[in-house]
Amino acid sequence: MANQERILQDIEVLRRITEPCACGTQRPSYTPEYRRAVDYVKGRMEEFGLKTREDNAGNLYGVLAGSQEDAPKILSGSHLDSVKCSGAYDGIAGVLCALEAARMVAESGRPLRHPLEVMGTIGEEGTRFGQALIGSQLVEGSWGEAQLDAFRGLEDGLTLREAMQAYGLPGSTKGVCRRNEQVKAFVELHDEQGPILENEGVSIGVVENIVAISWMHIKVKGLASHPGTIPMSMRHDACVGACKLICAATDYAREHYDGEATVTAGKLEVFPGNTNCIPSQCKFTIDIRTCNGDYRDDLVRFIQEKKARVEEECRVSIEVCEGMRQSPTALNPKVQQCIEEACKKLGYSWRRMNSGAGHDAMIFARIWPAAMVFVQSHNGLTHHPDEYVPPKELAKGADVLYETFRLLDAQPDE
Ligand code: HGY
Ligand code: MN
Ligand code: MN
Numbered sequence: 001m002a003n004q005e006r007i008l009q010d011i012e013v014l015r016r017i018t019e020p021c022a023c024g025t026q027r028p029s030y031t032p033e034y035r036r037a038v039d040y041v042k043g044r045m046e047e048f049g050l051k052t053r054e055d056n057a058g059n060l061y062g063v064l065a066g067s068q069e070d071a072p073k074i075l076s077g078s079h080l081d082s083v084k085c086s087g088a089y090d091g092i093a094g095v096l097c098a099l100e101a102a103r104m105v106a107e108s109g110r111p112l113r114h115p116l117e118v119m120g121t122i123g124e125e126g127t128r129f130g131q132a133l134i135g136s137q138l139v140e141g142s143w144g145e146a147q148l149d150a151f152r153g154l155e156d157g158l159t160l161r162e163a164m165q166a167y168g169l170p171g172s173t174k175g176v177c178r179r180n181e182q183v184k185a186f187v188e189l190h191d192e193q194g195p196i197l198e199n200e201g202v203s204i205g206v207v208e209n210i211v212a213i214s215w216m217h218i219k220v221k222g223l224a225s226h227p228g229t230i231p232m233s234m235r236h237d238a239c240v241g242a243c244k245l246i247c248a249a250t251d252y253a254r255e256h257y258d259g260e261a262t263v264t265a266g267k268l269e270v271f272p273g274n275t276n277c278i279p280s281q282c283k284f285t286i287d288i289r290t291c292n293g294d295y296r297d298d299l300v301r302f303i304q305e306k307k308a309r310v311e312e313e314c315r316v317s318i319e320v321c322e323g324m325r326q327s328p329t330a331l332n333p334k335v336q337q338c339i340e341e342a343c344k345k346l347g348y349s350w351r352r353m354n355s356g357a358g359h360d361a362m363i364f365a366r367i368w369p370a371a372m373v374f375v376q377s378h379n380g381l382t383h384h385p386d387e388y389v390p391p392k393e394l395a396k397g398a399d400v401l402y403e404t405f406r407l408l409d410a411q412p413d414e
Contacts, residue, residue, distance in 0.1 A: 001399055002097075002398035004391045006103070011088050017036045019031060021084060023085050026086060027082045037080050038080060045118060048064075048107075050063055054169075056169055056173060057138040059119060059176070061120075064106060064111075064115065065115055067112070068114070073117050073183050074112070074117070074184045074409070075116075077118050077120055078188050078360060079122070079360060085385060086384075087385055087386065089387050089388070089394075090190075091124060094188050100401075101398050114409050119360075122135035124136065129154065130151075130217075130323065133326075133362075138176045139364070140177070141178075141179040179367045183367075185408050187370070188373070190359055190375075191375055192353075192374040193383075194357075194377060195379065198379070200351065201349070203375070205353045206339045206372075208331060209328060209331065210358060211356050214288040214296055214299075215287055218307075220283075221238060221280065222239075222278070223235075223278070225277075226278070227276055236315045239279040239282045242284050260295055262290070262356065263286060263288055267285045270282050286303065332370055335404075342404045348396050377389060
């Protein structure tokens with residue numbers, strides 16, 4: 001069985017590897033703090049005989065050799081970067097539980113036939129560049145050299161290539177893409193980041209689908225003026241325009257898709273930002289999530305149409321750009337079946353469910369048989385310093401990964 005103390009020890013060390021922030025953990029990609037986290041996990045991998053390497057994107061791999069060297073690989077892991085003011089489990093739990101399962105294989109004296117690779121992906125959250133799932137999309141191959149020059153840090157303006165080079169990488173995608181390799185399965189463990197498992201008293205979530213995601217970047221332009229001299233009917237208030245569009249989009253989603261889709265304005269910047277100045281510009285983001293691609297498209301359409309009405313009503317101009325666009329992803333039924341069998345063998349309660357959060361598995365599912373294991377999130381909290389997975393539930397997740405690897409390993413390769 002998993003050694004929960006080992007996992008917890010690693011969780012607590014990584015919790016403290018953070019850049020200065022208002023609260024919680026903050027570890028953007030390609031930063032000195034990210035480097036320290038990778039070095040720590042690398043060291044823990046090597047303690048148990050995993051052969052470690054980092055690819056040119058900064059993804060970390062720890063490989064436990066199998067008895068049949070040329071067998072397709074089993075990969076498992078998640079991301080090591082975080083959102084701002086994050087908790088200590090998002091992404092990390094998946095890397096550490098995969099590592100614990102690998103340690104269990106190493107300690108069992110019964111090597112798998114298939115090589116087992118523990119992954120720590122980079123750039124999953126989009127915190128630094130406003131583009132998410134960077135490491136996994138460079139491995140999957142839909143992103144490459146072009147993105148290294150196209151993406152710029154939201155705060156420092158460095159291109160992705162420059163940030164990679166400053167981090168000590170060559171600044172090239174050479175050797176990163178693995179889409180043509182023989183992979184048996186990619187299994188990602190993650191905390192559910194919602195309340196369902198805990199509320200139902202169920203330990204494991206077997207994920208069937210991951211939501212479609214659209215990130216809209218919206219800029220409202222008005223006219224800066226004095227707040228005391230311009231009558232309400234003569235203004236070009238960029239902030240009022242932004243708020244009208246945000247409220248219209250969220251009202252529409254609640255009215256038509258409550259429980260099926262979500263619309264969230266997570267970032268909002270008002271310029272010039274003086275109390276005594278009518279804002280001339282307001283930039284904000286809208287995050288759209290739903291397992292139904294048609295609902296997503298309808299919400300994007302609604303925002304585009306509402307923009308025109310708000311422009312007229314508020315006498316502003318509005319630019320709407322759909323930055324990230326991910327399709328809904330159905331995960332691999334056979335690998336899901338293995339996870340269920342593992343739960344039954346262990347006597348752990350489980351249920352099928354969808355993921356409202358995006359994950360690297362949604363990218364790897366394009367090229368490999370991919371599936372996900374959810375463990376409980378206490379009070380459904382995440383992207384929050386108080387994020388918490390009860391230790392015994394975390395250990396159960398590692399046990400399920402271990403048994404899933406054994407079941408996958410016993411299957412003949414196609
Ligand atoms: O945005 C997400 O769903 C994840 O936290 N990257
Ligand atoms: Mn996250
Ligand atoms: Mn995550």
